[in-house]
Amino acid sequence: MTWLVTGGAGYIGSHVVKALAHAGLSTVVVDDLSSGFRDFVGPEVPFVYGSILDGELLLKTIDDHDVTGVIHVAGYKYAGVSVQRPLHTYEQNVTGTAVLLAAMAEKNVDRIVFSSSAAVYGTPPTELVTEDTPKNPQSPYGESKLIGEWLLRDQGIAAGLRHTSLRYFNVVGSGDPALYDTSPHNLFPLVFAALKAGKTPRINGDDYDTPDGTNVRDYVHVADLATSHVAAALRLDAGEPLEAAYNLGSGDGNSVGDIMRTVAEVTGIAFEPVIAPRRPGDPARIVAAGDLAARDLDWAMRHDLREMVASAWEATRRAS
Template structure:
């Protein structure tokens, strides 16, 4: 029996695939390579080049590989861009999830771990976000992830689906040098790419009500995240009931300036970040507790900020990007 990983050729998905292998579970990858890389799929892991909007392809993959559960990571993940592309976002994230669930029901697959997002919270007016913090998404992306959670809930009511949704903020680092974050919108790649081009990384606003004036967020290591996805899969496969949602949060957060300082230290490239105006809608601080996930999913922050930066830097250099000495 095996577990289907949608989006398994992507940055997070490829780490989940390796975590499944390490835990003795057989992964099967479905990915349309719109943002992933086939070379991220380990040798010997079945790979199906298909979109999650293709129900027939999903059903075939499930039947051909004896799939018992799904870890659903595929989707359009760019919150800012989703404002300009709402229909595309809903097609990929809502219709895609509905199609996947249809394929699961048609083939008798009864367990799913859903990659949700802290974007479901919007801008919460609390110092520490918990699973009980009200959701108020502020982008089509955040809305689509919340609808995905609702779809799982409603299918569970109708068909007894075993499920849980994992919400998290900024995923960084690398668990192995051949896997890197290639997103054009995430902070670490943006900083590294600016340095590669001889430019200056940018901080958007340094006058927030935080200790150093820059925004504070959760940054979690991708390998820690992948581990808890696999623990959730194991528990669902064993018939255990999990909470409907879990936050994979750090509990304290890291500021943008702290990240810049760590990048300077790790890379040895001396730079002073450019201070740009605030971006509209950026809250000063969004940090979540991971206590519930620590209780049920063996969630822990096993990597500090320096190791997050160092592992991401090694993987980015291994990708063949040239940086100044």
């Protein structure tokens, strides 16, 4: 019995693979290394180089490794860039998921944990997002993740697929100094890159209706996220019921100002961020409630902001 982790050589996927191994579950990784790194997958884990668009490769992988379940992390994850590359985004995230589900159906693999996104909500009408908050994605990326959830739902009805989707906002930190966030679009890598280049990080707006005037968002530690992916897999293996989707949220969030101050403390690099204009349409505060995930998926914020920043900074420094 083996869990296939698509995108298992990426930042989030590699943490999921390590968490699965820690739980004693066998894994195999499929990754095309478009944004992942072969070194992120330990030599003890079988690695298959290739795309989830390659149905024949998926069928062979399922057969060769006795795959009984899938944790689907692979995808094109850049929301902003997806506006310029909608067709690529839909191909990777929608067509890729459909190809994966078809291979699973052909081989009678009936359980999947889907790495979705809080981008399915767009700009929600309330500051605290629950699973019932209306879905209004505002980028091809968010739309593709919502369609992915629909594909799982419909395949569940048609073929008895057992599934759940995990939605989250900003994933940060490191659970292993060898694993780090390489995204050129995420806040932590952008701030660290600026500091290492001798530049000053910037904040987009400091006049919001928040305690320090800067945006408040959900930031969750990648290791906590991985733990809940494994919990979902274990419940599927045990035949226990799951909700169709869960938010992995903090319930209160952190401000961008908090992050900048913590970065300065952790790195020992004193700086005052440059205050840039607001970005159009940027809400003051968006955080997600994680109550359902806490009930079912061992979800908890086990790392505070300082631990998130410190672990991310250590991993980034080691990678330099």
